[in-house]
Amino acid sequence: xxxxxxxxxxxxxxxxxxxxxxxxxxxxxxxxxxxxxxxxxxxxxxxxxxxxxxxxxxxxxxxxxxxxxxxxxxxxxxxxxxxxxxxxxxxxxxxxxxxxxxxxxxxxxxxxxxxxxxxxxxxxxxxxxxxxxxxxxxxxxxxxxxx
Amino acid sequence: xxxxxxxxxxxxxxxxxxxxxxxxxxxxxxxxxxxxxxxxxxxxxxxxxxxxxxxxxxxxxxxxxxxxxxxxxxxxxxxxxxxxxxxxxxxxxxxxxxxxxxxxxxxxxxxxxxxxxxxxxxxxxxxxxxxxxxxxxxxxxxxxxxxxxxxxxxxxxxxxxxxxxxxx
Numbered sequence: 001x002x003x004x005x006x007x008x009x010x011x012x013x014x015x016x017x018x019x020x021x022x023x024x025x026x027x028x029x030x031x032x033x034x035x036x037x038x039x040x041x042x043x044x045x046x047x048x049x050x051x052x053x054x055x056x057x058x059x060x061x062x063x064x065x066x067x068x069x070x071x072x073x074x075x076x077x078x079x080x081x082x083x084x085x086x087x088x089x090x091x092x093x094x095x096x097x098x099x100x101x102x103x104x105x106x107x108x109x110x111x112x113x114x115x116x117x118x119x120x121x122x123x124x125x126x127x128x129x130x131x132x133x134x135x136x137x138x139x140x141x142x143x144x145x146x147x
Numbered sequence: 148x149x150x151x152x153x154x155x156x157x158x159x160x161x162x163x164x165x166x167x168x169x170x171x172x173x174x175x176x177x178x179x180x181x182x183x184x185x186x187x188x189x190x191x192x193x194x195x196x197x198x199x200x201x202x203x204x205x206x207x208x209x210x211x212x213x214x215x216x217x218x219x220x221x222x223x224x225x226x227x228x229x230x231x232x233x234x235x236x237x238x239x240x241x242x243x244x245x246x247x248x249x250x251x252x253x254x255x256x257x258x259x260x261x262x263x264x265x266x267x268x269x270x271x272x273x274x275x276x277x278x279x280x281x282x283x284x285x286x287x288x289x290x291x292x293x294x295x296x297x298x299x300x301x302x303x304x305x306x307x308x309x310x311x312x313x314x315x
Contacts, residue, residue, distance in 0.1 A: 004194045006207065023260040030263040037266075038192060038209055040152050040259035050154065052207050054192045098205065100194040101171035104184045106271040110278050118277035119269055121284060126315045129308060140304065141297035 001109055002037055003059065005066075006098040007051040008044070009077040016046040019076040029069040035062055037112050041073065049077055056111040063093055148267045150191050151214065154257045155206040156198070158237040164201035170231050171195070180228060187220050188272050191264075195232070204236060209262075211270045218249050280314040283307070 011019055020043050030039040030053065039053035051070065055062045067074060067089045074080050081088035107115065124147070132143050159167070174180035184190060193208040210217045221229060226242035233239040238254075240247035266274065287307050294300035308315075 002192075004192070006194065006196055006205070008199065020260055026261070028263055029261075030265075036263075038150065038262075038264045040154065040207070040209075040262045042154065042257060042259040042261070044154075044156075044257055052154075052194070098196040098198070100196050101168060102174050102180075102195045104181045104190055104193040106185065106188075106191050107274050107278055110274070112265045114281070115266055115269070115274055115278065118281040119266060119273065122273075122277040122280050122315065125280065125284065125311070129315060137297040137301040141294070141300045144291070144300060144304070 002054045002056055002105060002111070004100040004103055005051070005053045005055055005059070005063070006100060007049075007093055007096050008098055009049045009051075009074070009080075009096045011043065011047055011049055011076050012078050015076040016043050019043050019049060019073055022073040022076060026069070026072065030066070032069050033062065033065045035112055036066075037115070039066075041070070049073065054105070056113075060090055064089060067093065148262075148264060149211050149270050150209045150262075150264050150267070151212070151217075152209045152259050152262045153206065153214065153217075153252065154259060155208075155252055155255050156257060157204040157206070157233060157239065157255055159202060159204050160235055160237070161202060163235045164197055167195075167197065167204065167232060183224055184221075184228075187224060188275070189217065189220070189270070191271055191274075204232070209264070211272075214252065214256075215249060218252055219245050222248050276314040280311055283311050283314065 023041055023043070030036045033039075035056040037054040037056070039051070041049070041051045044050045051066070053066070064086050068083055071083050079092065081092050083089060110118070128143070128147060132140050135143065184193065189211040191209045191211070193206070196205045197203070198205050222242050222245050229242040234241075238251065240251055242248060269277070287303070290303045291300065291307060294303050
């Protein structure tokens, strides 16, 4: 089951543009954070950093992975402790998390891995069905065994 | 990337925040609030939260299609629920007319600097269909893979296709 993560942290004065540059320099940081369905990161109103994601599993484990890859951006936030001490990272983040009061999730019970596996299976079966349409029983059977 | 993000910040008077919290509490007690939104079949994720100080309402969402389609569907399908949340949000025009709501969203939206999705080419419908298909396949895989001859397999495959055709 996925959960929402919303973090709102004050940026250090005058570092909004540097934070934006750091975000763009990261490429696709959440690709390296296992269990992330979807995520956004943005400088909000030139003074705050918003990080929001939907993730699977344990918050602390996910948060420490995310903090690791986002460290160059988080370094522009006020009172960011650095990543050396996980307990300090968790304390810092928990102090700045917003609670989602209400959520609507398309497929709330599926993990990222389940979604990706299901999409791959759907592609495989759809391709098999299209490619074997009109085949005789023996050829169909052999095509399945070769799949 | 099929999904699009919105990050909408709505100013609210201080006395409106307790009402919003109450509506969320009620909404969490029943699936009747989320159900019509989920049935729209284009919301990947939508979250509402109060900003620190409780003077602004944050709406984070990601959806398939265009902003206009999304907002139009919200206004058409759940106007009462929008009103319950945004009725006293500063400058909110009310859910009655699509155009002013669209303008309100445009005025209060903040584009992300980075937006990422683990399955970027999949729509909400594709995800839900794929998950349903995976369940159906799990139930029928033993029969398909255990078919002893071509005739038995063809029979099982036709049965599976009949059940799964809307999901493929």
